Structure formats: C-alpha cells, structure tokens
Amino acid sequence: MRTVLANATLIDCVHPRAIERTSVLIDGGRIREIRTDGSTPERGDGIEIDLKGAWLMPGLWDVHIHPDYYLPNEMPLADQITLFGHRLMAALTESGIVGLRCAGAHHFMDVAWKRAFAAGQYVGPRLFASGHFLTTTGGHFLTSGHALECDGPYGFVKAIREEIKNGVDHIKLNLSGGILGPAWDRHQNSFLLEDELKAAFDICRLREFKVMAHATNSEAVKNAIRLGAHSVEHGYIMDDECIELFLKHDTWYVPTLAISHLTPDQATNDWERRWVKQRNMAHDLCCRADAAADVHRAGFEKALKAGVKMALGSDIRPLKEAALLELGLWVRDGATPWQALLAATRHGAAICGMGDELGTVEVGKRADLIVVGGNPLENIDNVRRLQLVLKDGAIVSDKRDLFARPQTPAF
Secondary structure, three states, X not given: OOEEEEEEEEXXXXXXXXXXXXXXXXXXXXXXXXXXXOOOOOOOOOEEEEOOOOEEEEXXXXXXXXXXXXXXXXXXXXXXXXXXXXXXXXXXXXXXXXXXXXXXXXXXXXHHHHHXXXXXXXXXXXXXXXXXXXXXXXXXXXXXXXXXXXXXXHHHHHHHXXXXXXXXXXXXEEOEOOOOOOOOOOOOOEOOOHHHHHHHHHHHHXXXXXXXXXXXXXXXXXXXXXXXXXXXXXXXXXXXXHHHHXXXXXXXXXXXXXXXXXXXXXXXXXXXXXXXXXXXXXXXXXXXXXXXXXXXXXXXXXXXXXXXXXXXXXXXXXXXXXXXXXXXXHHHOOOOHHHHHHHHOHHHHHHOOOOOOOOOOOOOOEOOEEEEOOOOOOOHHHHHOEEEEEEOOEEEEEOHHHOOOOOOOOO
16 A cells, blocks of 8 residues: 655655655555655555654664563563563554564574564564574573573584574674673673684584674674674773774674663663663662773774764663663763664664665665654654654554653653
8 A cells, every 4th residue: 555654854864864844655565755845746545644744764773682581480481472572562663663683582582573573473573583692601691591501612503503493593692791690790701712712603604694792891892803793792891903893894883881871870861760760770780880881981982983883782671662771872972863863773774684675764665664753863862752653664553642742751
C-alpha cells in the first residue's frame, strides 16, 4: 500500500540539517520519492498522513544489548525467553528502536526471536544475534548466565563453531574484565593468552564471522584491532595508539558510556535519576564506575575528535529506555546532537551490515522511520517525544494523541 507522509520536517541523517515542508512516498515497504519543495506525491488509492511539521527521521539503533540477567533457578527459561521478546517489541513500539545487536544471550534466545521477527510471527525490531559471549574460566560477568567459559585454543574454537551452528550473526569475545563484577573481574585486566586469542580470531576469519570484541583496557583494545575485530566494545581505558589503530584498521568503536556514567553521583536529569534509583546498584560497583568515568570519557572524546567510526550501544536495560539514556550521555560527553543521531541511526545500521538498506531516509531504502514532536538537533532528548513508528512502511506504533503531554521518565 502506498503511504504519503506529508508536511514533515525531515532529518535524513545524510545532511546535518532539518528540511521543512518535506513529503515522503512509501510503497512496498520502501521509500520511493522524497519531495522538499512543499508539494505532495500522488498517493493513488493509498493513505496520506499530515505530520503537521513534526520531525521525520530514521528509526534508532542500539548495537550493544543483553536480555535481563536471570538464572534458570530464578526464573524458568521459557519465561525468560518470553520476557526478552516482549521487551524487544516494547523497544520498537515505545521508543522507536528499529534495530538491535545482541552482545550475549544464553540458550540462543536472541536467535529464536530474530527468526520469529524475520518470519513475521511477531512485530519487532531487526535483531542481530550473538548467542553466548565467550570468556575464560574465571572470566567476565559469569553471574549474568549469558557467558560460556572456554580455555585453550581449541576450547575457543569449539565454542565458536557451536555458536555458528546455532545461527548467530556474529561472535562476541570477552578479551578482558569489566567495571561491574566481582573483585577478580576488573576492566584493567586482560584474560586470554596469546594462543587463545589467535585461535579464536583465526576460526572467525576462516568462517567469515565478524568479531564483537569486549575490550576494556589499552592492551585488549590493541589486540582486538590488530587481530581483526569488527567492533571494539567499551574501551574504558585507551591510549593514543588505540586511537591510531582504530583509524588505521577502520574498526568500529561502541563506547557504552552508560556503564561508567550512570551512578547516583553522576546522574544529571530526571530520566537518569529515575533509572539509577530503579537499578539500585551496589555501592562498591558505583564506586568502581565513578572511578572509571573520567578516563572512559577522555577516551571517548579522543575517538570522537579523531574521527573513529562509532556507533551507539547501551549495554543496559530496559531496552526501551537504554538507547535514549545513552544518547544523552553522548551529548553530555561532548558529541553534538548530530553526531549522536548518526551513531544511533546511520552508523547503527552500518555496523550491522545494513547500511545500504537502513539508517537514513533516502530513496530506495527500507522505510523504518520514526516521527518525533521536537527537533533532536536542538535537544537530543526530543527523540523521546515519539509520535509514530514505521517498520517497512507500516505503522507499528501511533502515539500522536500523547504528543502534547508532559514528558516524564517511564519504565
């Protein structure tokens, strides 16, 4: 069915400006025509929606997510998988998150939901699955339930082959520790031996699977880039050589600022304070995050100024709120709203290999779009003023009757 979105203010995420009096024709799930002269394409027997000057833009992407952390003895597996699906769907309909890249999920629940959405069984975001994340014995975030402990070169090779067999899109390798974990799980420590690293990256290269590398210190970041990682996640500690290697190898960086920045002492607005209160993180973990925040921020700023390819990933939950919080942190740490929007749209699609199909509003691309009630180029939090969400040109969420209501954090 043909749909005309008329009288829009377009942010296409190609040009760094908003274009008023724009109309977009959608047919067959794709953008067929864009007019910026105030005229409206013929809709034929389709429908026309007057956006009344609201801001039309690509849907948002969050390229570092996990399901909630429940062990089977805390919640039955079937309930966990169901809950994950509901929260994926809510991210699409409640916040306009049209694409998500998973960074670890046990029992291949992300693969199951990816297939269900792709088959049209449920309406949900485009999901890119990792299966488990792979770490060493005594490695990172074992309490999440999403980790597999591997040891020795063949231990990693066998685990990676199992992940591939079960339908993942990419391989998540944890090269180092984290900020939020037990005393022996520290982000300044690397975990894999040289032969383990080489074997893991070698088999991924042979099988042509991209590596999503959890790397939290300079040594781990450099190893990941040199061995061919598609993306480096976190980068809490990075020196100048890390930045040079990102540029030399054209590697993606996903900074996940929320992990080090969202604590009671760092929250700066009502949305952040509400999230921090609900998260109720242990005091010692808050202290670890606070201690890491300045160095993390400095590395992010260096990467941003140097022109490193960067995409937005949150690493927090709930999924419908996570990317919105991360967008705000990008701007707080020195990104312009335009840079933050690109990270959450065009670059999100590109890191998932979908840049030719999604991530911008251009003729020929799939119509995964959102409409918001304020200009995010002026205030990034205007992405929260969601009015419409379209997937493949079909309206999957319509909140226009809520447009005039005050915006408050909702979970």
